[in-house]
Amino acid sequence: MTPPLDSPQKKGKSIHIALGVGLTALVALLFFLRLGLFEGVHPRLYDLSLQARGSLSAPQEVVIVAIDDASVASLGRWPWPRGRMAELIDLLSRAGAKAIAVDVVFLPAGEEKASGNDRLLGEAVQKAGNVLLPFYFTLGKSREERKKGETPPPVLSSSFLLFDDPKKFSDFPPPAGIEIFVSVPEVMRAARAMGHINALPDADGKVRRDPLIIQYDDHYYPAFSIQVAATAMGLARGDLKVNVSQSIRLGKITVPTDSQGKMLISYYGGNQSIPHRPCIDVLAGKIPPDAFKNKVVLVGVTAAGAYDFLATPFSSRFSGVEKHAHTVAGILQGRFIARPPWVSFVELGLVLLFGLALTFLLPGRSPAVRLILCLSCLVILGVLMIGTIRQGIWMQVFFPALTVIFQYILGAVRGARAAEKEPPVSAEATAVMTREVREPTLSGGTLRIETGGPRQKIDRYEILGELGHGAMGIVYKGRDPLIDRLVAIKTIRFDRLYEEQDIQRLKGRFFKEVQAAGKLTHPNIVTIFDVGEDRGLSYMAMEYLEGDVLSKFCSPGQLLQVEEVLEIIAQAAEALDLAHKRNIVHRDIKPPNIMRTSEGQIKVMDFGIAKLPSSTLTQDHSVLGTPAYMSPEQIHGEDLDGRSDLFSLGSILYELLTGVKFFSGENFSAMVHKITHENPPPASRRNPLVPPAVDEILNKVMAKNRNDRYARGKDFSKDLRKVLQDMKKNPPQA
Numbered sequence: 257m258t259p260p261l262d263s264p265q266k267k268g269k270s271i272h273i274a275l276g277v278g279l280t281a282l283v284a285l286l287f288f289l290r291l292g293l294f295e296g297v298h299p300r301l302y303d304l305s306l307q308a309r310g311s312l313s314a315p316q317e318v319v320i321v322a323i324d325d326a327s328v329a330s331l332g333r334w335p336w337p338r339g340r341m342a343e344l345i346d347l348l349s350r351a352g353a354k355a356i357a358v359d360v361v362f363l364p365a366g367e368e369k370a371s372g373n374d375r376l377l378g379e380a381v382q383k384a385g386n387v388l389l390p391f392y393f394t395l396g397k398s399r400e401e402r403k404k405g406e407t408p409p410p411v412l413s414s415s416f417l418l419f420d421d422p423k424k425f426s427d428f429p430p431p432a433g434i435e436i437f438v439s440v441p442e443v444m445r446a447a448r449a450m451g452h453i454n455a456l457p458d459a460d461g462k463v464r465r466d467p468l469i470i471q472y473d474d475h476y477y478p479a480f481s482i483q484v485a486a487t488a489m490g491l492a493r494g495d496l497k498v499n500v501s502q503s504i505r506l507g508k509i510t511v512p513t514d515s516q517g518k519m520l521i522s523y524y525g526g527n528q529s530i531p532h533r534p535c536i537d538v539l540a541g542k543i544p545p546d547a548f549k550n551k552v553v554l555v556g557v558t559a560a561g562a563y564d565f566l567a568t569p570f571s572s573r574f575s576g577v578e579k580h581a582h583t584v585a586g587i588l589q590g591r592f593i594a595r596p597p598w599v600s601f602v603e604l605g606l607v608l609l610f611g612l613a614l615t616f617l618l619p620g621r622s623p624a625v626r627l628i629l630c631l632s633c634l635v636i637l638g639v640l641m642i643g644t645i646r647q648g649i650w651m652q653v654f655f656p657a658l659t660v661i662f663q664y665i666l667g668a669v670r671g672a673r674a675a676e677k678e679p680p681v682s683a684e685a686t687a688v689m690t691r692e693v694r695e696p697t698l699s700g701g702t703l704r705i706e707t708g709g710p711r712q713k714i715d716r717y718e719i720l721g722e723l724g725h726g727a728m729g730i731v732y733k734g735r736d737p738l739i740d741r742l743v744a745i746k747t748i749r750f751d752r753l754y755e756e757q758d759i760q761r762l763k764g765r766f767f768k769e770v771q772a773a774g775k776l777t778h779p780n781i782v783t784i785f786d787v788g789e790d791r792g793l794s795y796m797a798m799e800y801l802e803g804d805v806l807s808k809f810c811s812p813g814q815l816l817q818v819e820e821v822l823e824i825i826a827q828a829a830e831a832l833d834l835a836h837k838r839n840i841v842h843r844d845i846k847p848p849n850i851m852r853t854s855e856g857q858i859k860v861m862d863f864g865i866a867k868l869p870s871s872t873l874t875q876d877h878s879v880l881g882t883p884a885y886m887s888p889e890q891i892h893g894e895d896l897d898g899r900s901d902l903f904s905l906g907s908i909l910y911e912l913l914t915g916v917k918f919f920s921g922e923n924f925s926a927m928v929h930k931i932t933h934e935n936p937p938p939a940s941r942r943n944p945l946v947p948p949a950v951d952e953i954l955n956k957v958m959a960k961n962r963n964d965r966y967a968r969g970k971d972f973s974k975d976l977r978k979v980l981q982d983m984k985k986n987p988p989q990a
């Protein structure tokens with residue numbers, strides 16, 4: 257049974273959980289609302305994941321014949337006379353091209369017709385038999401905007417024929433054309449098939465999708481790239497089928513689309529990632545004849561200034577023909593990027609998973625751990641994003657990432673507030689931590705009383721030897737010659753410990769405290785006989801005790817019997833009860849301040865001494881003190897009452913039973929955190945001889961909130977003695 261968390265922490269945690277769940281719900285709501293504000297982020301992440309995926313090797317099957325800068329430089333500016341285009345088509349056809357896609361719309365031009373060039377080009381297209389030609393639309397919002405004009409028959413006969421359910425178009429309308437631009441009839445007539453070349457950039461101007469279907473009048477027209485791919489695959493019009501709002505089937509290949517028939521272009525990379533052949537080289541016969549054999553050849557303009565650049569995730573200067581080539585190559589290779597219907601569910605699932613997991617994981621963690629946890633979540637999402645795009649799935653991780661970020665901020669804000677609420681660590685606690693043995697003070701010159709030589713004295717007390725030393729000074733064994741009684745003399749060198757201006761005040765306080773403590777008459781409190789000063793050395797004479805301080809019984813090999821421990825603590829608790837009744841708080845209950853005499857009696861020592869602050873002089877020696885026995889309220893510098901001593905005595909009880917100093921830590925702040933926030937595991941778990949009833953007593957006496965502790969030392973000792981009685985009745989089986 258682990259002790260319950262104390263209530264403020266519990267309350268803080270439940271507030272955090274409520275906020276965390278609320279934030280998760282908020283992100284889930286945003287996920288459904290699809291606000292424009294956030295929608296711009298998805299394409300950016302998409303570009304990032306494509307870039308992270310890197311370039312892919314394009315299929316050898318697709319080649320671009322580029323009317324590039326070199327071609328224009330040597331053959332004159334674009335547009336060229338159409339006779340030259342006829343010559344090019346002828347060449348490519350004779351070289352064995354599988355499909356020749358000419359990305360040029362040959363609009364009517366008087367001189368071309370007059371010179372017979374249109375006719376020549378038409379003949380070349382006819383002769384090749386596998387030439388594909390484009391047309392383009394002006395897109396409009398509604399059919400009402402439709403401009404007058406007949407649809408030319410070659411265009412009409414290129415429209416899609418087969419649909420799974422054309423009625424669905426009313427729910428998922430594709431883009432609609434209101435005006436069409438086509439090549440001159442002589443050329444168009446001869447084309448194998450035609451398709452539109454409209455591009456639809458996203459809001460940020462980048463072209464990520466190809467609209468594969470455009471509606472014009474009552475017909476639905478395929479993209480140029482679809483026609484090129486279909487021809488390359490040897491398919492006819494009847495082999496194409498539209499699954500409205502889902503996909504387009506080209507024979508065996510299914511091209512996934514969004515609900516409007518747009519396909520994400522799985523770009524192979526940046527410029528020229530699909531091989532380019534300069535048109536001039538083709539015309540000049542510099543290209544080996546087999547370069548086009550069985551290839552899908554796309555002819556288009558790439559010369560600067562001759563066309564409008566497109567921006568893509570990989571490049572800001574992409575030519576139209578290059579974009580078509582990427583789409584065609586993707587279809588031929590069956591390489592797509594899509595958002596299958598289930599992917600939204602996964603995204604929502606990730607929002608909930610990360611949101612709720614972090615809601616429960618973050619509270620109570622250190623800032624570093626919170627950061628690591630959240631960064632790990634983001635890394636997981638990043639890996640997922642790039643990993644899925646490699647598999648052709650676009651997972652939009654933005655909302656899951658937003659949840660992680662929100663949870664991180666929540667954690668940071670709550671953490672900061674908790675730290676704010678956390679009372680500061682008291683000067684007393686820090687002072688104890690930096691308290692030290694001032695060895696030079698003790699041994700320097702006449703300060704240490706030499707015990708070996710002629711008999712030394714402090715006032716009338718004869719010094720017989722040294723009993724030990726603490727932070728304040730040395731404790732000597734002495735004799736009071738007046739009544740021939742052994743005494744212990746605790747000495748304090750104020751002048752070596754404190755600044756000049758503090759000494760009188762502190763001495764006054766010391767004598768007052770010791771006088772008050774001296775009035776305590778109890779068998780379990782060391783009796784103080786006298787205080788005084790001799791040649792600058794302040795001292796306190798008390799009853800001399802033979803025995804051991806409790807520190808001796810704290811380590812695992814030295815533990816006392818459980819009954820004995822309970823007896824010791826019960827006696828100490830009774831001693832404290834009396835002191836507390838007199839409004840004296842010990843403040844420094846720790847194993848070295850409790851002695852077990854050789855007769856087995858317990859004596860609590862050093863009442864009142866702890867009120868002296870630690871040395872105010874610069875300290876340059878090893879750190880000795882530890883606030884390990886301080887109560888939470890003492891750590892925070894609150895006003896103390898007897899319950900603080902009871903907490904400390906509880907810590908000693910735990911240590912005497914288990915051999916574990918629970919409130920210790922690698923550093924000061926770790927220790928402070930333990931004292932103020934953590935509860936030790938049950939003592940009975942560490943020492944099976946400890947009865948469970950003692951666990952409950954420990955829970956109570958070491959409660960973080962003093963209101964939950966025993967009000968009096970008596971109550972504490974009473975409970976301990978009850979357990980002792982029970983143990984006597986039913987001795988534990990070892």
Ligand SMILES: Nc1ncnc2c1ncn2[C@@H]1O[C@H](COP(=O)(O)OP(=O)(O)OP(=O)(O)O)[C@@H](O)[C@H]1O
Binds near residue numbers: 724725799848861
């Ligand atoms: N009345 C006494 N009779 C016998 N020995 C004593 C007596 N008082 C103190 N001692 C011995 O002197 C040692 C030093 O005691 P002192 O109180 O100076 O240091 P401390 O309690 O270990 O540390 P701190 O200075 O933090 O209180 C004790 O550990 C004990 O062994």
Ligand SMILES: [Mg+2]
Binds near residue numbers: 726861862
């Ligand atoms: Mg002491």
